[in-house]
Amino acid sequence: MVPLFILCTLKATAINPNKVSILELFVTHPDEETHYFPERTVLNKIFLGLDKLGNATRPLIPKKMHELAITRAKDWIIERLNGEDGLGGISPAMMAAYEALLLLGMPKDHPQVVTARKAIDKLLVINEHDAYCQPCLSPVWDTALAALALQEADKVGNGANLTRAYDWLKSVQLSDEPGDWRISKPDLAGGGWAFQFANPHYPDVDDTAVVAFAMAESNLPELEESIHRATHWIVGMQSKNGGYGAFDVDNTCYYLNEIPFADHGALLDPPTTDVSARCAMLMARVAQDHDEYLPALARTIDYIRSEQEADGSWFGRWGTNYIYGTWSALLGLEQTSLPKTDPMYTKAAAWLKSVQRADGGWGEDNYSYHDVSHSGKYKFSTAFQTAWAVLGLMAAGEARCPEVKAGIDFILRTQQTNGVWNDKCFTAPGFPKVFYLKYHGYDKFFPLWALARYRNELNKQ
Known part of the structure; x- marks a missing residue:
């Protein structure tokens, strides 16, 4: 938002040669439109009124105060430019930062402006007949999930690849770097991972939990220090309600979603089940030998229980949607000591079975974020959502149920001759109801993970 503050303050306009x-696209000409910000609630109307008051009284603010505010905003951006990996490692912030620096009079050949532009260019994919800009890169997340799939498939045979993966992950683990999360936790030692190749100001809890859990499951040597630094950081990032947000602690000032800018209703980073479940997964795994993590784990389990829907599913913030949330919760709970007869397991398994499609697979599109009656439903099945469902059922102790067998058969039927799968759906919400991403690895490593887990479950008896 800071680069946008500069752009709005200086009333930036596109050159548009x-x-x-x-x-x-406009029913009403944009110069004549007077309702850009709909009045949703009483609080929203108050904020709109304050915005109008601010615009009216702005000329009364001393010029030096304006200049000081812009200077501080510029300094904030430059501190976080993050080299060629870009501000926040995500394209909207990177583009706004580049535009803000130019608007402030920095020449295009200034080293910081050049670097900011290179960060954007690195997101571009230019093919012979098409081109697009990636919203971000996800190497840490993808590497950890791919490692979990490879470990399930053949831990010994894939040992060399796994060692290389974990060596790289160790090299990008964060420690004492400055980070905005330190505003809430100034005394907490670092130990997290970012989502991207580099994004030290913004390590995220979700990546950290998955990477450290994968390391713990690998049983490879020389990973203990990384695992415990990560787990200690995870415990320190727990919110008061026992859950976890992706980047911050107790980021729950919901009134901020009513400011005019926050028309997407997703300005905050509150705790969510999917992230919290992966933290529980890590804490439970590590607590097998370190019981100091048990109190935090117990609070997280209570949070997950409180978030379960009446039908047995869980909402998915970072993947579409209830299938993703339910898979996340079950995989996390599986590592705990809760019996499989616990209602969380039985209700979730029953819900997953109830939304299985006739072809044996599962599918859900983003409309379920608008209408909960569409949870777990879609016009076709996808390999990776089917994998989520069968992994969830197996985590709930249902490996030998007919629904899992039908899901596995669907995955096998849809495997391509090159050995992988190809689902074209954009089912990873950046912001639910606003924009969605596609992880190109999801339809590769999740089906492999599910097939390997199913084989291993059958071989247990």
Whole structure:
């Protein structure tokens, strides 16, 4: 938001040399539109009123105060430019930062402006007949999930690849670097991972939990220090309600979603079940030998229990949607000492079975974020959502149920001749109801993980 503050304050306009227009998208001409920000609630109306008051009284603010605010905003951006990995490691922030620096008069050949532009260019994918800009890169997340799939498939045979993966992950684990999370936890030692190749100001809890859990499951040597630094950081990032947000602690000032800018209703980073379950997964795994993590784990289990829907599913913040949330919760709970007769397991398993499609697979599209009656439903099945469902059922102790067998058969039927799968759905919400991403690895490592887990479950008896 800080780069946007500069752009809005200085009333930036596009140069637009080719005079490109999208007027055909407007029912009312944009210069005549007076309701850009709908009045949703009483608090929202108050904020809109304050915004109008601020605009009216702005000329009364001393010029030096304006200049000081812009200077501080510029300094904030430059501190977090993050080299060629970009501000926040995500394209909207990177583009806004680049535009803000130019608007402030920095020349295009200034080293910091050049670096900011290179960060954007690295996200571009330019093919012969098409081109697009990736919203971000996800090497840490993808590496950890791929490692879990490879470990399930053949831990010994894939040992060399796993060692290389964990050596790289160790090299990018964070420690004492400055980070915005330290505002809430100034005395907590670092130990997390970011999502991208580099993003030290913003390590995230979700990546950290998955990486450290994968390391713990690998049983490879020389990973203990990384695992415990990560687990200690995870415990320290727990919110008061026992859950976990992705980047911050107790980021629950929901009134901020009513400010005019937050029309997408997703300005905050509150605790969610999917992230919390992966933290529980890690803490339970490590607590087998370190019981100091048990109190935090117990609080997280209570949080997960409180978030379960009446039908047995869980909401998915970072993947679509209830299938993802339910898989996440069950995989996390599986590592705990809860019996498989616990209602959380039985209700979740019953829900997953109830939304299985006739072809044996599972599918859910993003409309379930708008209408909960569409949870777990879609017009076709996908390999990776089917994998989530069968992994969840197996975590609930249902490896030999007919629904799992049908799901495995669907995955096998849809495997391509090159050995992988290809689902084209964008089912990873950046912001639910606003924009969605596609992880190109999801339809590769999740089906492999599910097939390997099923084989291993059958071989147990």
